[in-house]
Amino acid sequence: MQSLQFTAESSSNGVRERDFTVGGVPGVLWSPASGADRAPLVLMGHGGGRHKKHPAMAGRAQLLVTGCGFHVAVIDAPGHGDRPRTAQDERDIDELRRAQAAGEPEGPIVVRYNARLAELAVPEWQTTLDALQELPEIGADGPVGYVGIAMGTAIGVPLVAAEPRITAAVFGMMWPDALLEKAKQITVPVEFALQWDDERIPRAAGLALFDAFASKEKTLHANAGTHVEFPMYEVDSSVRFLARHLGRAVTSPA
Amino acid sequence: MQSLQFTAESSSNGVRERDFTVGGVPGVLWSPASGADRAPLVLMGHGGGRHKKHPAMAGRAQLLVTGCGFHVAVIDAPGHGDRPRTAQDERDIDELRRAQAAGEPEGPIVVRYNARLAELAVPEWQTTLDALQELPEIGADGPVGYVGIAMGTAIGVPLVAAEPRITAAVFGMMWPDALLEKAKQITVPVEFALQWDDERIPRAAGLALFDAFASKEKTLHANAGTHVEFPMYEVDSSVRFLARHLGRAVTSPA
Numbered sequence: 001m002q003s004l005q006f007t008a009e010s011s012s013n014g015v016r017e018r019d020f021t022v023g024g025v026p027g028v029l030w031s032p033a034s035g036a037d038r039a040p041l042v043l044m045g046h047g048g049g050r051h052k053k054h055p056a057m058a059g060r061a062q063l064l065v066t067g068c069g070f071h072v073a074v075i076d077a078p079g080h081g082d083r084p085r086t087a088q089d090e091r092d093i094d095e096l097r098r099a100q101a102a103g104e105p106e107g108p109i110v111v112r113y114n115a116r117l118a119e120l121a122v123p124e125w126q127t128t129l130d131a132l133q134e135l136p137e138i139g140a141d142g143p144v145g146y147v148g149i150a151m152g153t154a155i156g157v158p159l160v161a162a163e164p165r166i167t168a169a170v171f172g173m174m175w176p177d178a179l180l181e182k183a184k185q186i187t188v189p190v191e192f193a194l195q196w197d198d199e200r201i202p203r204a205a206g207l208a209l210f211d212a213f214a215s216k217e218k219t220l221h222a223n224a225g226t227h228v229e230f231p232m233y234e235v236d237s238s239v240r241f242l243a244r245h246l247g248r249a250v251t252s253p254a
Numbered sequence: 255m256q257s258l259q260f261t262a263e264s265s266s267n268g269v270r271e272r273d274f275t276v277g278g279v280p281g282v283l284w285s286p287a288s289g290a291d292r293a294p295l296v297l298m299g300h301g302g303g304r305h306k307k308h309p310a311m312a313g314r315a316q317l318l319v320t321g322c323g324f325h326v327a328v329i330d331a332p333g334h335g336d337r338p339r340t341a342q343d344e345r346d347i348d349e350l351r352r353a354q355a356a357g358e359p360e361g362p363i364v365v366r367y368n369a370r371l372a373e374l375a376v377p378e379w380q381t382t383l384d385a386l387q388e389l390p391e392i393g394a395d396g397p398v399g400y401v402g403i404a405m406g407t408a409i410g411v412p413l414v415a416a417e418p419r420i421t422a423a424v425f426g427m428m429w430p431d432a433l434l435e436k437a438k439q440i441t442v443p444v445e446f447a448l449q450w451d452d453e454r455i456p457r458a459a460g461l462a463l464f465d466a467f468a469s470k471e472k473t474l475h476a477n478a479g480t481h482v483e484f485p486m487y488e489v490d491s492s493v494r495f496l497a498r499h500l501g502r503a504v505t506s507p508a
Binding site: 207221 | 450461464465469470471472473474475476477478485487491498
């Protein structure tokens with residue numbers, strides 16, 4: 001198996017941040033600075049065009065680490081962050097930008113592009129999870145959760161469908177087209193967020209993806225507003241959801 | 255104006271409970287036992303066939319009073335709790351029971367019955383609010399919220415549409431038919447809950463009512479499960495929603 005190499009370390013605001021690589025894929029592991037023995041692990045998937053330490057990731061990690069005592073790991077998606085883009089990445093991104101600039105439907109392009117990345121990213125995530133569970137402070141038998149919105153959902157749905165170690169997941173804001181069959185295989189608790197007035201993803205498309213999960217416990221949070229008006233209190237909600245399902249109380253109000 | 259008469263008082267678990275009447279309508283006011291100077295007020299509407307002190311009301315009140323320091327008031331709906339049923343109430347209830355027993359659609363009966371009760375209950379609530387705001391511990395200028403699911407929504411939507419003193423509301427689980435026009439007049443923040451697999455209220459009907467609110471901030475919480483499987487964590491969510499909008503922090507995890 002491929003082992004995890006730590007490449008940098010720092011600490012601030014009660015959070016220990018360690019950069020790592022596994023099999024050439026760069027990632028970051030955030031943990032309680034005070035130490036955390038066998039604490040639950042949350043895997044997070046970043047959004048399209050973003051990276052493992054984007055403020056949306058670092059902010060959620062701060063809440064999960066200091067509020068719940070969890071470990072939180074993010075890896076750069078293929079062609080994102082510190083990873084080089086392939087010629088196919090460049091073509092997909094160019095096609096997406098052209099469609100957006102021309103006011104043409106972007107859904108089919110995002111669906112195809114993200115499905116291609118997911119095929120690469122799912123085994124990368126599984127290798128990373130194997131390596132993270134070798135760390136004594138995480139271990140092989142602790143609870144594992146997943147959070148990813150938008151592209152983090154496009155990668156996360158096939159990951160959670162394939163990965164029985166993940167026992168609770170937060171998803172949202174993605175077209176259902178490439179994900180319906182995988183969503184039907186997911187039975188763990190799911191919290192799913194969408195924007196009621198999303199100008200990019202049609203309302204019925206978002207509802208169809210939520211509907212597809214086979215989970216006995218699933219909850220849809222739909223908020224008024226456009227795609228970019230996703231409210232911050234949904235971040236707090238996802239922290240409470242993971243705390244409930246991974247077996248830790250939120251010790252400070254989140 | 256009709257003043258409020260207290261008729262009984264007790265105290266337990268940090269909550270002071272005072273029964274009252276206003277213009278012949280019986281109600282209950284729950285307040286912090288430690289005293290609460292000018293604290294926000296939450297009005298709660300109980301469900302059909304239930305009453306002002308049903309455990310669903312007392313349980314929410316406990317969280318709102320001890321968690322947020324709020325006052326919480328409930329009045330018996332017409333023909334409910336300590337109030338006599340009219341001949342029309344008996345006819346409506348008989349018709350509903352017959353339809354339920356025969357497996358016939360109950361929606362049209364509930365909609366008509368609850369709309370009739372709402373016409374009576376809205377002015378009763380306004381008179382009650384007038385009287386409650388005369389109390390020095392509440393006052394005329396403090397924030398006021400509303401919580402009511404099912405029949406509490408059938409009465410609450412026209413109440414909140416008519417009553418500018420109410421600045422945040424929690425609704426859910428009701429047919430939209432009699433409520434759409436009133437919902438379109440509501441602009442205050444709304445949290446709306448429905449059951450994704452509700453066998454009584456069609457999914458599209460619940461979504462249509464949520465869609466109708468004109469509120470810039472509105473959030474839909476849809477949970478997997480049947481009508482009676484409404485999850486307890488939505489009660490906690492409604493407490494956090496009211497705490498956020500009525501200007502108090504939740505001081506104990508709710």
